[in-house]
Amino acid sequence: MNYRAIITDIEGTTSRISFVTDILFPYAKAHLPAFIQREQQQPAVAAELDAIRRLLGQPAASTDDCIAALLDWIAADKKLTPLKTLQGMVWQHGYQQGHFQGHIYPDAAAQLRHWQQQGIQLYVYSSGSVQAQQLLFQYSEAGDLRSLFSGYFDTRIGAKQEIASYAAILQHLQLPPNQVLFLSDVPAELDAAAKLGIATVQLIREQQAPSQHQRAENFYQIEVQ
């Protein structure tokens, strides 16, 4: 149980689900349409609009069609890379203007600091884009926590319920699976990691349904040594 690396999920694990569902998602819903209309010629935004057209199977979809698809996907909490990428761009403004701060449970902030001091490498794996992850930790209620992390993974490496995503992360980490611990509140994500031999702990912060994975109500209950 001497882990060399810990990978953590965000929503429901380091951070309250309602911060994402009640603050971030409504902010994106309110601001994405105008952001896309304004910035659609910007190469980074244009590339995501093309990715949306590919996902829709509609190469000629208008900007309005793409916006309508994005709003549907927000409502359905789809973890699609173009949506997540564009949400991250919009949230940047919200954080920078002080409209909100990233929620992090105090136990998560304290233990992540402690584990880093113990020499454990810390990584984030979230469906939110890497930009969104970095913003949440930069503008967190506990201050700028970005220096805690050695790396960030998002849906570009694969979906969180796919075994192949964890294989690709292990490849990046260059570590055997039994030296890596993955923290998440979602059993299907933990199942995928565990199939490769990665150690798992399920966070039961709120109403999450328990699974066969080892469980913790907060980060203080997680044993790493």
Ligand SMILES: CSCCC(=O)C(=O)COP(=O)(O)O
């Ligand atoms: C990175 S903050 C935004 C969270 C988000 O968009 C999301 O979909 C949460 O997914 P997670 O994999 O962290 O549960």
Ligand SMILES: [Mg+2]
């Ligand atoms: Mg989660």
